[in-house]
Amino acid sequence: MTTQVRAEPYDWPFDGAIVPERTALVLVDWQHDFCGPGGYVDKMGYDLNLTRAGVEPTRKVLDLCRQIKGMTILHTREGHKPDLSDCPPNKLWRSKQIGAGIGDMGPCGRILVRGEPGWEIIPELAPLPGEPVIDKPTKGAFGATDIDLVLRNRGITHLIFTGITTDVCVHTIMREANDRGYECLLLRDCTGATDYGNYLAAVKIVTMQNGVFGAVADSPDLIEALSSLSRVASV
C-alpha cells in the first residue's frame, strides 16, 4: 500500500507515506473578502473568477479529508482587530491609496476586520466545530499567531495547502512552514491569485531547486493517494 502523492518535483511526502495523524489540510484565507462580490479583492478591481477557481476542487478534497481518521483540518483567516491596533501603518496607508481602506465600510461590512461579513470564510469551505481556525493580522501565519503551537500539540509535521491567494498568503505561509521544517505540499488546482501570471510563477518556484519550498500536486492525485486510508468509523 502506498500513500504517496504523485507530485513535482518529487512524490510527496519525501519520507514515504501520508500519516493522517501527522498531516493537516490547510485552508488559507477562503474568505469572502478575497473571493466574494463586494469584498476587499473585488473592491480593488481584480477578477474574482481567478481567486474562486480553486473553490470546487478544494471542497472535494475537504470532504474526503474530513472522513479520514486522524487528519486535521486547519483554517486560517486574515483580519484585524476592530480598533486596527494590529494593523501596521504602512499596510493601512497602502489599502487606502488603492481605494479599499482596511477598516472602511464596504458592501460586506468593514474591510478586513474580524467579525464582519466580508471576513467570514465562504459557506462552501466553512470550518466545522472542532477544526482549528487561526486568526492572523498578517499575510504569513507564523509571525503573530499560535499556529506553531497548535500544530506541535497535535504532532503535525506535514501540511497540504489550499487557499488564496497563491502568491501572497499561501506562499508566505508555505515558506514560513518550510523554514520551520514542515513538509509541505501545494495543491495546484486548489489555489488562485489576483494575477494569473503570478499564480503560475508562484507554483513554479516551489518546484525549483528540487523542491525549495516543498512539492506541487493536482488534487485528483491526492484524492487517489488518500483513497487507501481508513475512514472515520461513523461514515
Add this chain to the structure above:
Amino acid sequence: MSTVASRPYRWPYHGDVKPEQTGVLVFSDLDGPPSGSPALANLEAFIERARRTGMTVVHLPGADSEPPISVLPGDLTCRRPAYGAFTGTDLELLLRGAGLSDLLLAGFPVELGADCSMREANDLGYECLLLEDCCTALSDQTLAGAVSSVQMSGGIFGAVATSEEVIAALTSSSEEGTK
C-alpha cells in the same frame, strides 16, 4: 522631503527617505551572484553611494553562502539558518538596535532569502523596497512573478525600484539639504 519614483507607490509611504533609518539588506543563497553579474555591479555602485548618505548595510548570507560584497566596519551581519531572515535569528533585535525601519532589499537570487524575508519584514510593519536591478534570479518567470507580486493590491509587500531611482531620490534630498 524626498521619495523614490518606485512602483506601485512613491516609497517610503511616510513621505521621506531617511538614510539614518534605512537598511540595505543583501541576501545570498546557494552560490550567490556569478562573478561579473551586472546585478552585483549595480549593487556595489549603489552601496558605495548608500554608505556615504549614512544608510546601514546588513549582510544576510544563507547557511552555505558568503556575503557577495565586502563587509566593512559598521555593517551588520546576520547569518540565516532558514530562507526567512527573521526565523531563528536576532535580526529584529539588530534592526531595532540600529533604528532601522525602512529596508532596501537585494537578493542573489531574489526568490529565496530576499523574497521570504521581504514577506516577513512587511508583516512586521517594516517599510520595504525591492531593488530590482540588484537581484539575480533562478528563472525569468519567477523573477517577473516575484517583482509583480510585490506590487499587487497597492504594494502588498512594499514597493519596487531600480537602484538609480533610489539614488535620484537621495540626490534630490541632499541638494535640498544644502540650500
